[in-house]
Amino acid sequence: MSLRLENITVAVPDGTTRRVLLDRLDLGVQPGETVAVTGASGSGKSTLVAVAGLLRAPDEGRVLLGGTDATALNDRGRVRLRRDQVGIVFQSPNLLPALTAREQVEVVAHIAGALDATARARAVDLLERVGLADRLDARPAELSGGERQRVGIARALMNEPTVVLADEPTASLDPERGQAVLDLLLDEARRVGAATVVVTHDPDQAARADRHLHLSRGTIQAGSRA
Amino acid sequence: MYLALRELRVARGRFVLVGAVIALVAMLTTMLSGLANGLVDDGISGLRRLPMTHLAFQHGAEETFSRSTLNDRDLERWSGVEGVEASPLGVSFVNARTESGKTVDVALFGVPAGSFLAPRHDAEEALAGPPGLVLSHEFEEQGIEVGDRLTIVGVDEEVPVLGFTYAGSYGHVDIAFTSLETWQSLLYGDNARGRFSAIALQGDPDTVAAAAERIDAADGTATVTKQEAYAGSPGYAGETQTMSMIQWFLLVISALIVGAFFVVWTMQRARQIAVLKALGASRGYVARDAVGQLVVVLLLATALGGLVAFGAGALVGNTAVPFRLAAAPALTALGLLVVAGLLGCLAGIRKVVSVDPAMALRSAD
Ligand SMILES: Nc1ncnc2c1ncn2[C@@H]1O[C@H](COP(=O)(O)OP(=O)(O)OP(=O)(O)O)[C@@H](O)[C@H]1O
Ligand SMILES: [Mg+2]
Numbered sequence: 001m002s003l004r005l006e007n008i009t010v011a012v013p014d015g016t017t018r019r020v021l022l023d024r025l026d027l028g029v030q031p032g033e034t035v036a037v038t039g040a041s042g043s044g045k046s047t048l049v050a051v052a053g054l055l056r057a058p059d060e061g062r063v064l065l066g067g068t069d070a071t072a073l074n075d076r077g078r079v080r081l082r083r084d085q086v087g088i089v090f091q092s093p094n095l096l097p098a099l100t101a102r103e104q105v106e107v108v109a110h111i112a113g114a115l116d117a118t119a120r121a122r123a124v125d126l127l128e129r130v131g132l133a134d135r136l137d138a139r140p141a142e143l144s145g146g147e148r149q150r151v152g153i154a155r156a157l158m159n160e161p162t163v164v165l166a167d168e169p170t171a172s173l174d175p176e177r178g179q180a181v182l183d184l185l186l187d188e189a190r191r192v193g194a195a196t197v198v199v200t201h202d203p204d205q206a207a208r209a210d211r212h213l214h215l216s217r218g219t220i221q222a223g224s225r226a
Numbered sequence: 227m228y229l230a231l232r233e234l235r236v237a238r239g240r241f242v243l244v245g246a247v248i249a250l251v252a253m254l255t256t257m258l259s260g261l262a263n264g265l266v267d268d269g270i271s272g273l274r275r276l277p278m279t280h281l282a283f284q285h286g287a288e289e290t291f292s293r294s295t296l297n298d299r300d301l302e303r304w305s306g307v308e309g310v311e312a313s314p315l316g317v318s319f320v321n322a323r324t325e326s327g328k329t330v331d332v333a334l335f336g337v338p339a340g341s342f343l344a345p346r347h348d349a350e351e352a353l354a355g356p357p358g359l360v361l362s363h364e365f366e367e368q369g370i371e372v373g374d375r376l377t378i379v380g381v382d383e384e385v386p387v388l389g390f391t392y393a394g395s396y397g398h399v400d401i402a403f404t405s406l407e408t409w410q411s412l413l414y415g416d417n418a419r420g421r422f423s424a425i426a427l428q429g430d431p432d433t434v435a436a437a438a439e440r441i442d443a444a445d446g447t448a449t450v451t452k453q454e455a456y457a458g459s460p461g462y463a464g465e466t467q468t469m470s471m472i473q474w475f476l477l478v479i480s481a482l483i484v485g486a487f488f489v490v491w492t493m494q495r496a497r498q499i500a501v502l503k504a505l506g507a508s509r510g511y512v513a514r515d516a517v518g519q520l521v522v523v524l525l526l527a528t529a530l531g532g533l534v535a536f537g538a539g540a541l542v543g544n545t546a547v548p549f550r551l552a553a554a555p556a557l558t559a560l561g562l563l564v565v566a567g568l569l570g571c572l573a574g575i576r577k578v579v580s581v582d583p584a585m586a587l588r589s590a591d
Pocket of ligand 1: 012013021039040041042043044045046047048
């Protein structure tokens with residue numbers, strides 16, 4: 001199991017009471033498996049991604065990435081684990097305005113202290129795979145929404161992650177372009193064998209994943225295999 | 227600093243304003259350092275040039291010549307000390323009228339002809355003859371020539387100009403040397419009774435200090451080092467304090483400006499920082515990136531401001547403004563400026579490291 005969430009509870013203060021966003025949630029994703037998560041707005045989908053991506057600590061429960069219990073690590077250890085094992089595709093592409101497409105991907109290796117010739121070649125290779133071979137030196141302002149999200153996908157794969165998380169990666173794209181970007185993400189994630197969780201609003205998109213989960217009242221309500 | 231340097235290159239415009247302000251502060255700091263040197267020169271260069279190590283003043287005179295009167299008896303005590311040379315020194319400020327009727331301020335230094343204080347050999351000879359003045363070169367610029375006769379205002383005595391020397395100035399007034407007898411007669415007339423202002427001493431610091439302890443106690447004198455005596459120069463303490471106060475203010479201003487910019491800029495970059503962290507960057511990584519970026523701006527702008535000031539300094543160098551740029555104090559001041567800016571950044575560093583990486587998950591608008 002590449003990604004394992006055990007008994008995850010997240011609650012936030014809500015006036016005088018506490019509002020439970022995730023309620024003893026369990027989820028396991030195999031290497032190379034893709035899981036789509038749907039749910040109403042405010043149902044806790046982004047919270048789930050934040051917990052799985054170690055961007056937010058759960059109030060209760062354990063998060064295991066590639067067999068390592070992240071909840072047992074200190075801050076520094078969690079940052080490392082995220083750096084080495086997790087790739088995230090954000091809802092807004094979140095590209096860094098000053099960097100070219102190539103640099104957006106390279107910076108991941110720089111953060112890991114491993115920006116060498118091999119890494120540079122790998123960044124170019126990933127960008128070619130997402131269809132941006134001729135946009136390597138374009139900055140975000142010069143890229144279309146779809147192209148930006150493709151750069152985001154290449155960036156998420158740069159650290160050879162065991163877990164890929166995507167939070168509504170196609171929300172800002174029209175349906176046609178969104179479909180293409182999602183297919184690309186799923187294909188690439190399967191190719192590299194990453195356990196993948198994609199949050200989406202679109203049932204058509206959800207159907208393309210290996211498994212489709214629906215989040216409601218803090219837990220997974222229904223599961224289906226594609 | 228992968229992101230920081232690229233951002234500096236691409237978004238150069240964002241840093242122009244803060245860079246310009248830092249450069250201006252650096253310029254001001256450099257100019258101020260030159261002005262401080264110039265004022266010090268103007269205040270005490272005459273004392274600095276005299277080949278003495280210590281000065282003995284009258285007790286309570288607070289290193290001020292005009293408040294100090296000693297006489298030959300005090301001198302005798304020092305004359306007997308082995309390894310220490312002692313010379314009486316008369317210092318007073320007078321007005322002198324030139325032949326063209328103009329009045330000039332003169333710091334009149336009375337020195338015995340044979341004294342180790344006599345500025346140069348030819349000057350020493352001049353002082354040995356009939357009464358006359360050896361003037362600081364600055365007087366030449368006012369059109370005074372050798373052979374001119376200056377009238378000392380008040381006593382209405384005429385004294386001839388015997389020559390010029392690099393005497394410097396004291397209390398912002400250019401110095402004229404004369405023999406001690408001439409000085410005494412100009413000041414006291416026929417009633418000098420061996421009086422002068424202070425005793426100049428030259429000797430090994432330990433020897434002088436040991437003798438000073440004994441003589442000061444017995445004689446009611448106050449012996450200080452030459453550097454300590456600078457404080458008695460009119461205006462010296464006030465000027466140096468004002469200068470250093472302005473310099474401290476500039477340091478504080480610089481720290482505040484850089485710190486404020488850093489915080490505002492960090493808030494604008496918060497999402498970028500969150501993205502870096504979400505990509506696995508440690509607190510150290512984002513902190514180095516953010517601070518490093520501003521340090522680059524700080525260094526470039528400071529260097530630019532310093533260079534411009536040195537250029538401008540060369541232009542004012544030959545005017546009446548007391549201004550002298552020296553590399554060491556100017557570089558020290560600029561270095562402190564960079565340190566102050568860095569401290570300003572570090573004060574805001576919490577803003578950077580505390581950015582929540584989960585922010586990257588929220589939609590941009
Ligand atoms: N730190 C927090 N403090 C208070 N409330 C929070 C916090 N984080 C999330 N919430 C709330 O928890 C709920 C779930 O948020 P989350 O972003 O996970 O929903 P979501 O399923 O991603 O919704 P959407 O489809 O709109 O993106 C929301 O109502 C949100 O306002
Ligand atoms: Mg969401």
